[in-house]
Amino acid sequence: MNKTRNPTKLQGSIRTPKFSSYKDEARFWDDLDTAAHMPDDDEWFRFEVTARSDRCEYCGSSMQTRSIDLHLVGHRVTLHRVPFLVCPTCHRNRLPETVEQLAREIEVSAAKALTPGPNVGEVMR
Numbered sequence: 273m274n275k276t277r278n279p280t281k282l283q284g285s286i287r288t289p290k291f292s293s294y295k296d297e298a299r300f301w302d303d304l305d306t307a308a309h310m311p312d313d314d315e316w317f318r319f320e321v322t323a324r325s326d327r328c329e330y331c332g333s334s335m336q337t338r339s340i341d342l343h344l345v346g347h348r349v350t351l352h353r354v355p356f357l358v359c360p361t362c363h364r365n366r367l368p369e370t371v372e373q374l375a376r377e378i379e380v381s382a383a384k385a386l387t388p389g390p391n392v393g394e395v396m397r
């Protein structure tokens with residue numbers, strides 16, 4: 273084992289060197305002993321389940337971004353060319369979270385100011 277290329281004597285974290293090739297990187301991970309980095313009274317891995325915003329929550333495909341005009345407040349407000357996510361596999365679609373949040377805030381604000389209730393319409397470009 274070549275000790276000079278093993279930069280793993282760090283506390284708490286593993287520093288990875290710059291790899292010159294996949295073979296070099298594979299050798300690094302093969303040689304790495306994580307025991308020294310693992311706290312005695314803790315778990316090494318913690319997984320948090322988070323939805324990836326670029327993935328279809330139904331089939332897991334990578335969503336494609338399209339552009340739409342988003343009509344809000346019964347067509348009184350239109351957001352032009354907002355991103356809109358479409359699944360190429362199962363064709364489900366949705367607004368990105370940030371756009372959905374913005375649309376909701378506009379609807380809530382408008383509902384306070386105007387008589388009609390919320391009404392979100394979407395038109396594909």
Ligand SMILES: [Zn+2]
Pocket residue numbers: 328329330331332333359360361362363364
């Ligand atoms: Zn899908």
